[in-house]
Amino acid sequence: MAQGSHPSTVGVVSRRTVLRSAAIAGGAATLASMLPAYSAAQTSNLLVGRGIGDITGEPLGAGMNGYAEMSQMSTGLHLRQRARAFIFAESESSxxxxxxxxxxxLMFQSIQLEVLRRLRERFGDTYHEGNVLLTATHTHVAPGGTSGHPMVDLSMFGFRPATFEANVAGIVDAIAMxxxxxxxxxxGVSHAELTNAGVNRSKQAFDANPDEDKAAFPTGIDPRSQTLQMYRGGQLVGVLNWFGEHATSMSTDSTLVSSDNKGYAAWxxxxEVAGQDYLSGATPPLITAFAQSNAGDISPNLDLSPGSGPTDNEYENTRIVGTREYDAAAGQIGAMAPLGAGIDVRHVWxxxxxxxxxxxxxxxxxxxxxxVAALGAAFAAGSQEDGGGGEDLPFNEGARGGNPAVAQIGDVxxxxxxxxAHGDKDILLPAGLVPHAIxxxxxxxxxxxxxxxxxxxxxxxxxxxxxxLRRTLGKALGVSPDQVLIQGYTNxxxxxxxxxEEYATQNYEGGAxxxxxxxxxxxxxxxxxxxASMREGTPNAPGxxxxxxxxxxxxxxxxxxxVDVPAPGHAFGDVIDEPQESYRPGQRVLSRFAxxxxxxxxxRGSTYLTVEREDARGWTRVHDDGDWSTMITFENLGPFTNALVSWDIPQGTPPGNYRITYSATGRxxxxTFPINGASRGFQVD
Known part of the structure; x- marks a missing residue:
């Protein structure tokens, strides 16, 4: 399949279709009536706040974080990035x-500190470095260039102020909401096992661990899907789920900005299920976040090859794996244990x-x-099951023979x-010897x-x-390790x-x-x-x-x-290529704009495109650039930038007259000046 293409939503599970239809037809009340009943004995009472913000970065010419593949630069937008915030308290004054x-x-200190600065301006000392945890889902198809440490930004060809601003402002929006x-x-809190969404991509390293550790994970993955369920008046209003696996369903060939499998699960x-509108500006009736746990050696590429498994189509794989994460969390709804009382936090630098x-x-x-930091040759090889690292570079993971030549050079x-200090590592990048590089x-x-x-x-x-870590903290806290969750990619x-033991094998994870x-x-x-500080109730020095x-x-x-210039022979917003006159569900609509x-x-908080349906009120938006079924690709040739909008018509789309619109700001x-354009109408039968 050509780069940038993806299948339509043909063949979606019937449960999704039923729930989406119910939500649209009857609203939140209908959806609530379909939820399993639960008793007050299954929940605890807290004050909770929920918020969501748009953090989408630059969709053209920005390097993407994750694979460190310099050729992977953004060319458009598939699914908007969002931040989802939950605030917990026992009372208004606590x-x-x-x-x-x-x-x-990735989450960086640069983002953390700027978010905290803006929160301090708005809310005084209510939010600070001790009680705000910002975590990344680790999508590998989101614009980067936002670290304050140059080693990371080098692979992005430098810092990107516009993306940094979008990330920070959207996170602050979510917390403020x-x-x-x-x-x-x-x-309440619940758990389930999810066994068909990830595979251990570094089994040789995993197998180097003691038998008592491996016995906890017979298949090499941690199948635990843990969920906080939040209700008001019997209505599900919030979900915070943790499950550890990489958001690498989309490969280095993907250059359209997306939130990958965890973003798909939340979206x-x-x-689709709750039927909410991201562009309404109101606090949504339901916010669902899918966070990472111990994802370091877990790949969603079930065939252990980039973009492969369970199918050979990375877009379909993203949808399937994301749906499995959703199913594992949604299957827990209504069955839970009370969270219990008390909120506490300790932090240290x-x-x-x-x-x-x-x-x-x-x-x-x-x-x-x-x-001090040093990265190995196995790091430069990348995770060869997920991609990245540069296929043309002469580096290998330990499981593929290692890097004896690098070791010989390193000796000199x-x-x-x-x-x-670094033992078995064949050092390639002694980054810690360069001040502030890492x-x-x-x-x-x-x-x-x-x-x-x-x-x-x-x-x-x-x-x-x-x-x-769970065992160590559980012992120090005097609780079961099952009560301890490790959240990576945080702050x-x-x-x-x-x-x-894993380090000694010098696969990608050990090299990194x-x-x-x-x-x-x-x-x-x-x-x-x-x-120990938390258990004893004593303060610690945070540094x-x-x-x-x-x-x-x-x-x-x-x-x-x-300076923007319209395509030759056109004005800004002109339709260069019109859609066909008619389509059926499952087909792709294309329209190109100047x-x-x-x-x-x-x-941010808006859209580059809409799909609109004509009704008695005129044209009504039914999809936008935050939806899975749409894409916008920017064809950039110097001062000219054409926008190619595609819509894969979902099954179940009502017949009628539709059109595609495009909006932007020119320079x-x-x-600056506004740009707007609309295609001719076309029929969906």
């Missing part, structure tokens, strides 16, 4: 916890390059230290002390929501690393977290464990310290963050608009 799930490739939405809410529940790890945590009876050019001071958060504990850390955590990014083989024991020690280079890193030269560079106006000499 401390709050804000948890925000962001459909971003949640702040205004605080209300008494019944909340499907909110839009730690220089992870210089942690002395005691024998209690190293496991070998000796004291060890973490190291890498200082002995650094090679000793983050080294990280925030760690331990949150208690009733009986549940969430350890928020800024790393990609393998399943066995997550298991060991920063420090690459991977593997067990020492940046601070040496004792990084996991160090973080276990940090977590145990926070747990502080280290300056990054936000505002210093040069802006990317790619994709930035200067447009402008989309990065001048990202249309002239010293000013």
């Amino acid at each position: 401390p709050r916890i804000a948890m925000v799930t962001c459909e971003l490739g 949640a702040h205004e939405d605080m209300a008494p809410t019944e909340i 499907h529940w909110e839009r 730690v220089d992870i390059t210089a942690v002395e790890v005691t024998p209690e945590f190293t496991g070998d009876g000796l004291t060890h230290r973490t190291s 050019v890498i200082p002995q002390w650094l090679r000793d 983050q080294r001071v990280f925030p760690f958060h331990l949150v208690r929501l009733g009986s549940q504990y969430i350890f928020g850390i800024p790393f990609e955590v393998t399943v066995v690393s997550g298991l060991r 920063g990014y420090g690459h991977y977290l593997t067990t020492p 464990t940046a601070f040496g083989p004792w990084q996991l024991p160090a973080i276990a020690q940090i977590g145990a310290g926070l747990a 502080t963050w280290e300056r990054d280079l936000t505002g210093v890193i040069p802006a990317s030269p790619f994709g930035n608009p200067s 447009g402008a560079n989309p990065n001048t106006d990202l249309r 002239g000499l010293g000013s």
Whole structure:
């Protein structure tokens, strides 16, 4: 299938069709009546606020975070990125916890600190570095260039101010909406097993772990899908789900901005099942967030090849895997246990390059230290099951023979002390030797929501690393490890977290464990310290963050608009290619417009396109660029930018007369101007 194409929504599950039809026909009340009944004994009462914000970045010429593939630059938009916020409190005057799930490739300190600054301007000291947890879903098809550390931004060809602003502003919007939405809410917690949505992509490393660890995961994955369910007056109003797997259903060939499988799961529940309108401006009746847990070595590519499994179509795979994540969470609705009372949090900033790890945590009876950052040749190979890393580069994961030539060179050019500190790693990039190139001071958060504990850390955590952290924190807290959840990608990014045994195999995850083989024991020690403070009810010294280079890193030269010029022979908004006269569900509608560079106006909270149906009131929007069935591709040739809009007509679309519209903001000499266009009408039979 050609790049940028995807199948229509033919063959969607009947359950989705039934629920979507019910939501549209009867609204929230009808949907609520279809939910399983639950008793008050299954829930706890808290104050909860819910919010959502548009964080979509630049859809043209922006490098994408995740694969570090420089050729993967945005060419359009498939599914908008969103931030979903939940704020929890026991009373109006008690401390709050804000948890925000962001459909971003990575979360960075640069974003965290700017969000906190803006929250402080609006809400004083209500929200701060101790009680705001921002986590990324880790989609690999979202614009990047937003880190304050240049090593990450290098693969994006520099910093991207417009994308950074969109990310920050949308997150603040979500938290502000949640702040205004605080209300008494019944909340419960549930669990299910999801076994057909992910596969361990680094089985050789996993198998290096002790038998007692592997016994916890017979299939090599952590199947736990955990959900917080939120109700008001019997109506489901919020869902926060955690399940660990990479958002890499879309490959390096994908250049249309999307939120991948976790974004699809959230969109499907909110839009297709609940029938809500993202562009209404109101707080939606239902907000569903799909966050990451220990996803480090779990791939959604079930055939262990990029873009492959369960089919050979990455768009269909995204839909299938996202639907499976949705099904696992939705299947828990109505069956739950009370969350319990009490909210607490501890946080600490730690220089992870210089942690002395005691024998209690190293496991070998000796004291060890973490190291300044260095990335291995296996990191440069990329995860060869998911893609990235540059296929033409002469690097391999350990399972594919490793990198003996790099090791020989390293013996000459890498200082002995650094090679000793990183053990089995064939060092390729000693990034920690360059000031500020990579983050080294990280925030760690331990949150208690009733009986549940969430350890928020800024790393990609393998399943066995997550298991060991849960056991360590459970022991320190005096609770079952099942009550502890590890949330990765939180409030920063420090690459991977593997067990020492996994590290020694030097597959991709071990090569990307940046601070040496004792990084996991160090973080276990940090977590145990926070747990002891929480259990004893004593304060801890949180420390502080280290300056990054936000505002210093040069802006990317790619994709930035200067002056727009319409396609030759056309005015802005003209339809260059009209749709056909008639279509049937399952077919694709195409319309090309004389447009402008989309990065001048990202249309946050709005849309570049609509699909409209004619009725007695005139033209009514039925789809927009936040929907799965639409795409917009920007064909950029110097000052000319044409916009190709496609709509894959879903099954069940009512017959009638439809049209496609396009909207943008053009840039002239010293000013901007609106652009609007509409195709001719076409019939859907």
